Amino acid sequence: MEIEPYVDTTLDEPLVPEPPEPGSILSESVIDELNMTVWTLSNGVTVWLKPTDFKEDEIALQATSPGGWSNSSLEDHQSAVIAAGLVQQGGVGAFSTIDLQKALAGKAVQVSPSIDQNTEGMSGSASPEDLETMLQLVWLYFTSPRQDETAFQAFMAQGRAVLENLGSNPMAAFADTFSVTMAQGHPRSRPLSVAILDEIDLETGVDFYRERFADASDFTFVFVGAIDLDIMRPLAEQYLGSLPRIERVDSHVDLDIDPPDAHIQKTVRAGVEPQSQTIMAFSGPFDYTAQNRVGMRVMAQALEIRLRERMREDLGGTYGVGVTGGYEQIPEESYTVTVAFGSDPLRSEELRGVVFEELRKLQVEGPSQEDVDKVVEGERRARETNVRLNPYWAAQLIGAKASGQDPRFLLDTTTIDAVTIESIQEDARRYLNEDRVVIVTLLPAEMIGRP
Template identity: 55%
Template sequence: MDTPLPVDPAVRIGQLDNGLTFYVRENSRPASRAELRLVVDAGSILETPEQRGLAHLLEHMAFNGTANFEKQELVDYLESVGMAFGPSVNAYTSFDETVYMLQIPTDSAEIVATAFQILEDWAHQITLDPAEVDQERGVVIEEWRLGRGAAARMSDQQLPVMFEGSRYAERLPIGDPEVLESFPQEAIERFYRDWYRPDLMAVVAVGDFDADEVVDRIRNHFGRIEARSGPERTAFTVPDREGTRYAIASDPEASASRIALLSLQDPQPVATVGDYRRSLVEGLSNRMLNDRLAERAQQADPPFAFAAAARGRFVRPKSAYQLVAVVPEDGHARGMEAVLTEAERAARHGFTETELERAKLDLLRGLERDYTDRENQPSARFAAEYVQRFLTDGPIPGIDFAFGAGQALVPGIQIDEVDAVARENLAVEQRVILVDAVESPDVTVPVPDDLGPIFDRVAASDIEPWVDSSIDQPLVAEAPQPGSVVAEERMSGVGVTTWELSNGIRIWLKPTDFKEDEVVLRATSPGGWSRSAEDDHLSATVATALVQQGGVGAFSRIDLQKALAGKAVAVGPSIGQRTEGFSGGGSPEDLETLFQLVYLYATAPREDTVAFEAFRSQMSAVLANRGASPAAAFSDTLSLTLAQYHPRADPVTVASLDEIDLGRAVDFYRDRFASAEDFDFVLVGAFDVEAVRPLVEQWLGGLPAVARDDDWVDLGIAPPPGVVEKVVRAGVEPQSRTVVIFHGPMDYRPDERATLRVLASVVETRLREELRESLGGTYSVSVSPGYQRLPEGRYTLQVGFGSHPERAEELRAAVFAEIERLKVEGPSDEDVASALEGALRSLETSRESNAWWATQLLGAMETGEDPTLTTAPERYDGIDAARVQEAARRYLDGDQYVSVVLLPRAGA
C-alpha cells in the first residue's frame, strides 16, 4: 500500500531550464481540437494591500494588448478562427492561481502556432498600457458589481470567521473597488513582474496533435523566457482553531435558508496506492450517507429540502468535510439536528452490508464506464487534471490504473472501514457552522446558543440503527404483449434507420462511435399542459415532478434508486406547453432497463401522498423568500410582460402551492401518456440496430395506443405588439440589469435560423466592443437568439447586460445606436466571417455528440424537415454581410421589442 501512485504514461511531463513545467498528451476527442492552458501559481493571496484585485485585473489585461497583439487584435484573431470568447477563450483568477484557457482547432498549423505565441505573450509580454489599464478598471468594477447581492453580503459576514487569522479572509479575487479605482500603474506592473515567472508556471496541452511537435513548440516559445528571481512564493495557511465557531449571516433578500457544518482538516495527499484506497473508502462512506439523507428528504414533513455530505479542498491549505442542508426559514436548528443525527447514526451503528454492496456496484460501474470509453474522454478533462497536478500535486494515475485498482481494491473494502470514516468525520475538533438566514420580522435567526447544544443533544440521544429496506422483484411485474415493426426505411444521408411500430410509434435510430458506452434517448408527443383546464394548470405543470418524486410501479423513488444500483441508466418524463415526452440514456448494456423505465413511466405512475407532502415542503422552503429577490422580481416581470400577463404565466408562489391537487396532477399525467400512437422516439449512440429491435418491439411496441384528438391547444400566450418598456425597482445594491428582447414572426427554415444565429453573434461582438471595451460600462453583454415553430414561426433576439444604475440608460441607448448603425451601414465582412467560423467550428464538435444528434433528429421529426439540412453546415451557405444586414433590418425592429430594466428600489 506504500507503493507510489503511477503517473499516467500517456502524459509527457517535463521542465525547461528556466523552471517552467509542461504537460503534453495526445487525445482525439474532440477531433481536430486541442485544450491549452497557461497555469500561473499566483493569485489574489499574493497581493499586497494596495494590489487587492490586481491579480484578477491582470488576467483581464492579458486580452487587452501584448507584444504581438494590440488591444482588440488578440480577441479579434481568436474569434476569426472560430474560438468564441467565453466557451473557447477564457481565464480565471482564484486565491492561489491564475489559469488561462484556449480551445483551438488543430487542423491549421498557422492557428496552432499563433495560439502558442499567445500563451507565450501572456507569460511575459502583456503590455499593460496605462490607458488600457484605466479603461479596464471600470470593467472589473462592473464584474464586482455583478457579483453583489444577498449571497455576497452574507459571505462578507462569514469569511472573517471561516478564515480567521488568515490572509484568505482579506484577499477575495474580485478585489476591493476602492483599490481598483485608485491603484497606481506601478502596482499592477509589480505584480506581473514578481509572480509571472517561469518557475511558477506550467503549460498544459491536450488534444488531437503530434506530441513531439507540441513539445518543440513549448521549448521554442517558453524556453526563451529568462529565469529570474523574485519574492518567495509563500504558502499561506489557515490557522488551526480548536472548537466550534459560528458564522451566522442574514439578509432580507436571501433566496434560501441554509446551514452547513464544516469540519476543517489539512488536505490529505493521494500519493500512494494506500492513499488512493483510502479515498475510495471515504467516497463510499459519503455516498451511503448521502443516500440516507436523500431518503430523509422524502418524508412527509422533511427537516430539510436538500442535504448532502461532501469532502474537498476548502482553499488550497485546508480541506473541509461538509454537511450542508437547505432548510425552511425557521428550520435551521431542526435541519441541523436531523443532519447531525444521520451522521451520528452512521458513526454509532455503521452502515449495512446491503448499503455497502449498492455503493460498491455504483462505484465500480462508474470506473468501468470510464475505462470502456477511455479513448473518447474529452481533452478538457485531462487538461483540468494536469492543472491540479501542477498546483496541488493532485493524482494523475490514469483511467487504466483507476479501473484496475478499483477492480482489485473495492471488493476488499469492509464495512468496518467505511464505518470508521463516518466516526472520523464527526471527531474533527475544528468546526465552523455556517448559517444563511432570511432577515425578516417573521423569522428568528438562530444564534450560537440555539445551535451549540444540538451537538450534545444528538450525542446523548437514543438513535436506532438504520433499517435498509428494498424491494426484491423485477422492475416490470408482467411484460406487455410486444408490438412489431411495420415499416422500415433508411436515411443514408444522416445514417438513420426509421421504424414505424404497430401501435403508431415512430422511432429513428442512429448508431454512432462517438462513445463506446453511451446511448441517448429522446421522445416527444403533441399536447402538453396546453390541454389542461385552466384551474388545473399548476397541477399539470408539476405533474412530472410529482411522478418522479413518487416512483413507478411497485417502486417508490428511493426503492427505484436502490433497484438500479450498478446500472448506468436514467430516464425522466416531461410535460411542456405543447408537448410531453421522455429524456434519458445510459450504457448500451442497460438498454433493456432504459426501455423498461420508459414503459413504467408511461403506464404505471404512482400517486404517493407522502412524496407529495415532501414535495410541497421542499418547494415551500425554496420559494419562501423568493419574492424578496431582485433577480426574481426582474425575471418575473420579464416573463409576464412577454406573455401579456396571461394567467398561465404567473410565477409559482408558496400560496399557489395550495392549488396543486395530487390526484388531478397524476390523472393529467396518465392522460398525456395514455396513448403511444403519436409518440416519436430517437435513439442515438453505441448500439446495433438489429440487436435493439426486440427491445423496441417489446417495450415501446407494447405501449398502449388509443386513437384520439391529442394535439396541442393554442392558449394565446404571445408577446405584446409594439414597444413595451418597464422599470423594476428592487434590491439595495447599486446595480442594474437591462434586457431588451426583439421579437416577431419569422419563416421557420433551417437557413433562416442559421442567419439569426450569425446575426446574434455579430451583434454580441459589436456590443461587447462598444459597451465593454469602448465605454467600460459593463462586464459582459449577451445576445441570444430564440425561435419557435408553433403556433406560428416566431423569433426572439435577447440583449442583456449589467451596469451601474446611473449608466443603465446611457448603455441602453448605446445598444440601440449600435443596432441602428448595423442596420444602416451593415456589418463588416470580417465580423460576418468570424461569426460564421465560430458557428461552423461549434458545429464540428457538436456533430460528435450523441445528445446533439438526438436533439436535432427529434426536432426534424417534429417539424417534418429534412434532417440532412438541419444538421449539415450547408445551411450556413450564402450568409454574407448583405444578408446579415437585411436580417438586422427585419429582426431588430425598433418598433417591436420589450425592454425591462432593474434598478435599486427607491431610497436604497
C-alpha cells in the same frame, strides 16, 4: 420512549415483474444519407435509430408527441405544468424514487419524462448493456406512474421555503415583471408564489400525466449511439410495441400567449444593492426555415460582438452583455432576440441608448467582414464538435420530427456558407424592430444620485 433503529430496506424484485406482450415491426425503411433506420410498430409508435461510433458506451434517447400542458384547463394549469415532475418524485411501478435509485445503482441508465407547453416526451441515456433497463423504464413511465404523498408534501414544503425567500429577491421581481409583460398578463403567466404553489394538486397532476401518456401511437422515439439493430429489434417490439394505444387525434392548443406588438418600457425598483440589470426583447413573426434559423443566430452573435466591444471594452459600462436569438414553430412561427446586461444604475439609461445606436449601425452599415468571419467560424466549429455527439443528434432529430421537417436538412452545410455582410444587415433590419420591443430595467429601491 425506545426508538427503533433505522433499517435500510431494498425492494428485491425486477423492475417489470411480468414482461409485456410484445408488438411487432410493421414496416422498416432506411434513410441512407443519415445512416438511420425507421421502424413503424404495430401500435403506431415510430422509432428512429441512428447507430454511431462516437462513444462505445452510450445510447442517447429522445421521444416526443404533440399535446403538452396546453391541453390542460386553466384551473388545472399549475398541476399540469409540474405533472411530469410529480411522477418523477413518486417513482414507477412498485418502486419509490429511493427504491428506484437503489435498483439502478451500478447501472449507466437514466430516463426522464417531460410535459412542455406543446409536447410531451422522454429523454434518457444508457450504456448498451443497460439498454433493456432504459426501455423498461420508458414502459413503466407510460404504464405505471406512481404518486407518492410523502414525497409530494416534502416537495411542497421545500417549495414554500424557497418562494418565501424569493419574496425579497430583487432579481425575482425583475424576472417576474419581464415574463408577465412578454405574455401580456396572460393568466397562465402568473409568477409563482406560495398561493399559486398551493394550487398544485398531486392527484390532478398525476391524472393529467396519465392522460398525456395514455396514447403512444403518435410518439416518435429516437435512439442514437452504440446501437446493435439485432439486439434492439426484440427489445423495441416488447417494450415500445406494447405501449398503450387509444383512438384519438391529439395536438397542442394555441393558448394565445403572445408578446406585445408595441414598444414597452418598465422599471422595477427593488433591493438596496447599487446594481442594475436590463433586458431588452425584440419579437415578431418568423419564417421557420433552416436558412432563417442560421441567419438569426449569426445576426445575434454579430450584434453581441459589437455591443461587447463598445459597452465593455470602450466604455467600461458592463462586465458582460449577452445577445440571444431564439425562435419557435409551435404554436406559431415566431422569434425573440434578447439583449441582457448588468451595469451601474446611474449608467443603465446611457447603455440602453448604446444598444440602440449599435443595432442601428448594424442595420445601416452591416457588420465588418472580420465579425462575419468570426461568427461563421464559430458556427462551423460548433457544428464540427456537435456532429460527433450522440445527444446532439438525438435532440436535432427529435426537433426535426416535432417540426415536421425532413431530417436530411441536418446535413446541409450551405446555410452557413450563405452568411454575408448583406445577409446579417438584412436580418438586423428584419428582427431588431424598435416598435416591437420590451425593455425591463432593475434599479435599487433608493438610488443615490437619482434626479
